[in-house]
Structure formats: C-alpha cells, structure tokens
C-alpha cells in the first residue's frame with residue numbers, strides 16, 4: 111500500500127504535534143507518525159515535567175488554538191529569583207531578581223505541566239482537518255528521490271511526501287539515517303523531576319538555586335504546588351531516585367529550604383539524564399529537523415521547548431509561504447530559509463546554556479565569588495535586567511508570525 115501526503119512528520123512529541131496542527135490549519139496535508147500509542151502519550155502520568163513557557167510559546171499555542179484549553183491550568187510567572195546556594199545553607203544573599211512588571215508585555219511566561227499540554231495538543235490534533243495521525247508505528251526508512259521522499263513505516267506501509275520533517279527527539283534516528291552528524295556531550299548530570307505541595311503560597315515566583323552539582327529550580331504551579339527540577343551528578347541522582355518517598359523528601363528538604371513551609375510530594379517522581387546534542391545541519395535532501403532533533407540543550411534556562419516551538423513557527427511560515435508562491439516545499443533552497451532563520455539563535459542558546467552550566471555547577475570559591483558579584487551587578491543595571499527578561503520571554507530576534515500570535 112502506498113499513500114501520498116504533503117509533509118510527513120516523524121515524531122509526535124510536543125514539537126511534532128504543534129507543527130502538524132500549524133501546517134494542517136494552513137491547508138497542507140500532513141501525516142504524523144509516532145511509535146508510542148496515543149493513549150500512552152495522552153496519559154497524564156506519561157511525563158512529569160512542567161514547562162516554563164515563554165510568552166512567544168504562549169502566543170504560538172494561542173495562534174494554533176491550543177492556549178485556551180491550557181490557560182486555566184497554567185500559572186503565570188510573575189517573579190524570578192536567581193541565587194547561589196548550598197544544601198543546608200539556603201540561598202546566597204546576593205540574589206538576582208526579575209519582576210514581570212519590568213516589561214510591558216508581562217507576564218514573561220507561564221508554567222504548564224506536561225500532563226496538561228500534551229493531551230491538549232493531541233486533542234487539537236484530532237480536530238485538525240488535513241492531518242492523519244498514525245500512532246503506534248515509527249519511521250523505519252526514507253529515500254529522497256526527485257520530487258518526493260519515500261518513507262517506509264515499521265509496519266511495512268509506504269508513504270510518499272514532498273518533505274519529511276524529523277521531530278524525533280535528541281537521538282533523531284531520521285537525522286542519523288540521512289547522514290547528519292551531531293555535536294555535543296553528556297553532562298554527567300541527571301535531573302530529578304517531581305511536583306511538591308507546600309504550606310505557603312509561592313506568589314508566582316520561580317526560584318533558581320545554583321548548587322555545586324547543578325541547579326535546583328522551584329517553579330510555581332497552580333495552587334500551592336511547585337515543579338522541581340533538581341540536578342545532581344548521575345551517581346547521587348541514582349541513589350536519591352532509589353530512595354522511598356520519605357527518603358527522597360528528606361534529601362530534598364535541606365536543598366529546598368523552608369521558605370514555603372512544609373513540603374509533600376504531589377505525584378510521581380521522574381529522572382532525565384542531561385546532554386547537549388546539536389545537529390550539524392538542520393536540513394537535508396527533502397528533510398528538515400525541528401525541536402530536540404535539531405538541538406537538545408541543558409534545561410538550566412528552561413528554553414529547550416521554547417526554542418523548538420520557534421522552529422515550529424519558522425518552519426511552518428517558510429513552508430506555507432513557499433506553497434502559496436507555488437514553490438516546491440521540499441527543495442533545499444526553500445528549506446535553507448528555515449535553517450538560516452533558526453541556526454544562529456539555537457547555536458547561541460546551546461553555547462549559553464552549556465557555559466552557564468559550567469560556570470554555575472561547581473564549588474570553586476573564586477567562581478562562586480565572581481558569580482555572586484556578577485548577579486549583583488546585573489541586578490543593579492535595570493536595562494540589562496530588562497534585556498534578560500525579554501530574552502527569557504522569547505521576545506528578541508526576528509520572530510516568526512506564530513510566535514507573535516499571528517496566523518500564517
């Protein structure tokens with residue numbers, strides 16, 4: 111059996127699904143393939159992450175009709191506090207503070223849990239005309255031949271498309287098959303992720319404590335709950351992950367501190383080994399890479415998905431404009447417009463997050479002093495501080511239409 115589609119997307123994670131919706135709404139025929147059954151991806155216990163979504167991501171979700179579903183279960187980020195810390199000692203007094211009122215577009219972002227965002231995207235996908243969703247099968251092979259790319263699925267089905275988009279994660283089997291190499295390394299760190307309930311309100315404040323083994327982020331969720339991204343060296347993380355809930359909380363408390371009162375686990379615990387992985391090219395023969403398949407970065411700045419959603423916005427805009435002009439959407443010079451748009455931003459993000467992690471995840475007293483002075487200095491320069499806030503909100507650079515909340 112052989113089917114035909116305009117664009118085949120390998121990978122129905124958050125980025126692949128958002129891209130399918132954006133392209134389908136713009137009138138393209140899209141087929142989305144993912145090896146995991148839809149019920150598994152839509153299960154509220156599938157992934158424990160809570161995402162700090164920048165304003166640009168919120169605008170994209172609004173433009174593709176998903177934000178309304180998510181908004182009621184999101185938490186605006188009103189304030190960010192960044193400081194050095196050590197387990198048992200609490201935060202350094204030289205904290206850097208960012209307040210949402212410093213930019214006119216405030217709030218700078220929202221926290222949205224995966225268990226809210228992923229089902230909302232899947233529901234929107236099911237209601238998008240022109241999109242065929244094939245869960246439970248993977249892309250097994252592809253060959254670009256003249257005007258088409260022939261894709262073979264794991265169940266033997268064959269589909270021809272004008273373009274294949276790889277949204278298949280940081281190991282991207284599709285990019286590997288196309289001979290696209292990757293740069294990067296493992297960080298030797300694992301992120302322990304969970305949600306906690308606490309006695310006192312967080313007032314919309316996100317905290318980032320830079321501990322010697324890695325950052326501890328305490329991110330506000332609706333109600334008296336916070337999402338924890340707690341980075342440790344692999345061995346320590348493995349030992350902590352192996353503890354029962356009481357032991358896990360006993361390890362977390364001295365790192366977390368008591369500023370939110372008593373804390374309790376609110377749901378399951380998850381672990382994510384961390385690595386940097388950037389593709390050498392974002393495009394190939396009738397192929398484009400987006401999301402983690404193009405660039406997976408350290409979560410220290412909470413920007414990986416935000417960057418992926420900007421890829422989605424830029425790629426959708428390039429493809430829809432090309433189609434309207436009657437161009438071949440799989441031609442490499444069309445795809446290079448997307449690569450040029452996203453390559454510099456994503457490389458800068460990869461380098462910055464890598465450098466931050468090196469600078470902050472250690473216990474050198476000289477670096478610690480330098481960091482504290484640096485945080486204090488940025489805190490005293492309102493212009494620089496506002497620049498950081500606009501960057502975190504995703505409002506800098508040449509923003510694609512969807513990232514500005516505009517239709518394609």
Ligand SMILES: Cc1cc2nc3c(=O)[nH]c(=O)nc-3n(C[C@H](O)[C@H](O)[C@H](O)COP(=O)(O)OP(=O)(O)OC[C@H]3O[C@@H](n4cnc5c(N)ncnc54)[C@H](O)[C@@H]3O)c2cc1C
Pocket residue numbers: 120121122123124125126143144145146159160161162163247248249250277278279280283284301303339382400401402403409412413414415416417418
């Ligand atoms: C601890 C942690 C916290 C984070 N916090 C934030 C945050 O606060 N803000 C933020 O912006 N980002 C954050 N990120 C980053 C964010 O989670 C990722 O960038 C994002 O989830 C990547 O989504 P994706 O769709 O590109 O890839 P993935 O989620 O990896 O999805 C890839 C999909 O491809 C499928 N697949 C694999 N092989 C094939 C194949 N052969 N054929 C078809 N499909 C295939 C897989 O089944 C999967 O569904 C965080 C990351 C971590 C680890």
